[in-house]
Amino acid sequence: MAQRPRQLTPWVSLLREWGYQLRELRNSQGLSLRELSKRARIEHSHLGRFQRAERMPDRSQATVLDGVLGASGMLLRLEDLEDDVVAQARAEARQRLMMGDTSPVTVAVDVMGRPAAEQLYGPGLVHMLCS
Known part of the structure; x- marks a missing residue:
């Protein structure tokens, strides 16, 4: 079926x-x-x-x-x-993460779901910040 x-x-x-x-x-x-x-x-x-x-x-x-x-x-x-948007989002997230702000990753997981956030930021970073 x-x-x-x-x-x-x-x-x-x-x-x-x-x-x-x-x-x-x-x-x-x-x-x-x-x-x-x-x-x-x-x-x-x-x-x-x-x-x-x-x-x-x-x-x-x-x-x-x-x-x-x-x-x-x-x-x-x-x-x-999509490639352009992902590259821009990664650059912005890296800049914010360097300043100690983890919210872009956690918001991405909440809004887009874990698989899409992992594709955007990488599974290691998502696991580290959202486990």
Whole structure:
């Protein structure tokens, strides 16, 4: 029996927007995760993580998915934007952490969830500050 799709919240982060767009593109073409997995040659479990915003694909995966789904570069542009946002957030967090403020990491865990915060700040730092 197929799992009921989780409600996505694309307005929360670019990572979630990317997952939302991937799901929308896949559904608009009537593809299951397994069908897309075969076409893109990416494990269906990875595709599920991408859609649920638990993980961002690497550049080659994003390129393949963009091509297979006929997204005309949209998935790549979102990935580029996500990279810029992540780099800026990391720089700001490092600056605040150097001044003794741990709130950016703890707020990220509360707002984005632990997996996204770990992707943003690294699992070691999240574990150290939020355990």
